[in-house]
Amino acid sequence: MSATIFFIRHGETDWNAEGRLQGQHDIPLNARGVGQAETAGRILAKLVPKPGHLPWLVSPLTRTRKTAEHARGALRLDPLGYETDERLMEIRFGDWEGLTWPEATARDPQWAAAREADKWGFRPPAGESYDDLVARIAPCFDGLEGDSVVVAHGGVARAVLAHRCGVAPERAPHLDIWQGRVLVIGERQYRWV
Template identity: 55%
Template sequence: MSRAPLYFVRHGETDWNAEGRLQGQRDTPLNRKGLAQAAEAGERLRGLLGEAVGTLPYLASPMERTRHTMEGLRRALGLDPAGYTIDPRLREIGFGAWEGLTWKDVRRSDPARSQARDRDRWGFCPPGEGAESYAMVAARVRPVLDALDRPTVIVAHGGVARAAMVALGTASTEEAPHLEILQGRILVFEAGTRRWA
């Protein structure tokens, strides 16, 4: 099936990103660097799309960090900051009881589950309410992607990007959980490929 190009933006940096903490579905604000990355993403989009930037649909996760990234990049493009749609299916993977911890904390406090995750990063679901595996995230994100019928800009999260890579056939379930998802850059999905811009 031929798909329209997708321009995926991971939210800008938060203090928890800088500290290596698992944010999951906790609402954390952008820090100063994250606000700058939002504007940078807008400039990159302008370079990719030119005048077409104002004609595309824009979708975002409902989390504060993604909404503020979306608003910052739209402001940088000279567009109405509020001119986008929120889709709750684009929220970040839930880390359950592990949210707020670093991976070092997790390995120290929950070594058995940490090792189980290392063996199956795609299928593993952390403990606690709201926790999800990447496979579960892919199941909720796939219908969003399948409904896109024209080029679209999405602002979401690292976990959602990994799920999208698998759903769009540009990464395997073994590869995707290990890939770095950059902030302030554009992940372009087009013609069955992915690239950073």
């Protein structure tokens, strides 16, 4: 039997609200993001009878750690009862981090066109592609020994959906990955709650 992953994307940051490419920049949650984290915790309580008994694996970036802490707080669990794993960090947008998509397009029109043509395989300057990201995260997810809570990023969710659920590479980068909800990932299937 394969593990079920209860995936929580970090709550909103100001850069999310502004449409900026965050990548691995360490941007904090805003007030709305804190509320989304608490909401995700309450949803998880309805899905899992004892979420405190599951391992919690979290990207080490501030926005994911604080999301885990607020979600766990909403569950009345020790806010720091999780482990971090660097493999869960967001996809690197390299030189584009901090830019909006229109700014990246204006700065590097040929690179931006190449990304639009192949979002999965494209690697931004000094960044990584979704192929690179799958290679990084796959050992983490393949090593899960049972049901787990994972708190990470939108790019990581898209990569794991391709890796675990067979979402086509041309479709995965276009999936909406919601904040304030829980993505339940099984073997070859997923659903949003």
